[in-house]
Amino acid sequence: MTDTKIAPKAPKAGANADVASGVAQFLTPVVHELVALAVNGKQAHWHVRGVNFIAVHELLDEVVAHAQDWADLAAERVVALGLPVDGRLKSVADKSGAVNPKLGFQPYDEAIADVVAQIDIAAEKVAEAIEGLDELDPVSQDVVIEIRRGLDKDRWFLFSHVAVK
Numbered sequence: 001m002t003d004t005k006i007a008p009k010a011p012k013a014g015a016n017a018d019v020a021s022g023v024a025q026f027l028t029p030v031v032h033e034l035v036a037l038a039v040n041g042k043q044a045h046w047h048v049r050g051v052n053f054i055a056v057h058e059l060l061d062e063v064v065a066h067a068q069d070w071a072d073l074a075a076e077r078v079v080a081l082g083l084p085v086d087g088r089l090k091s092v093a094d095k096s097g098a099v100n101p102k103l104g105f106q107p108y109d110e111a112i113a114d115v116v117a118q119i120d121i122a123a124e125k126v127a128e129a130i131e132g133l134d135e136l137d138p139v140s141q142d143v144v145i146e147i148r149r150g151l152d153k154d155r156w157f158l159f160s161h162v163a164v165k
């Protein structure tokens with residue numbers, strides 16, 4: 001084993017810094033909406049009621065877990081490029097487009113409608129990121145494409161509980 005005398009360097013400034021700040025610009029709103037989805041998804045998990053209780057209760061926990069994983073994926077892409085990311089509670093509350101769900105117990109169809117609406121808000125930010133990152137950084141675009149694929153699937157799983165056909 002050889003001694004390493006030179007510490008690893010932080011990512012370089014210049015052109016890379018422009019890429020990093022562009023990536024942060026598109027991924028930060030994605031982080032905010034996914035954190036909001038995780039918080040309000042948990043609220044729905046706790047308060048859902050109705051004939052499909054156990055299926056929806058358990059599915060909502062999966063949606064929450066996915067949202068947390070994807071928030072982590074998007075945030076860490078920004079950090080990997082050398083910039084901080086603002087995922088603080090107040091920043092999420094101020095910047096997210098999430099609508100506050102009703103307090104207390106909810107029939108399953110209303111709980112699902114609320115969570116699907118939040119998925120749609122997150123998907124909108126993800127779509128903007130996919131478009132904006134197209135030329136800027138294909139590696140970051142790949143992150144949001146992966147998130148979009150998962151959000152679409154979770155939306156389908158949830159929506160299918162209330163779809164009439």
Ligand SMILES: [Fe+2]
Nearest residue numbers: 045046057061
């Ligand atoms: Fe639980």
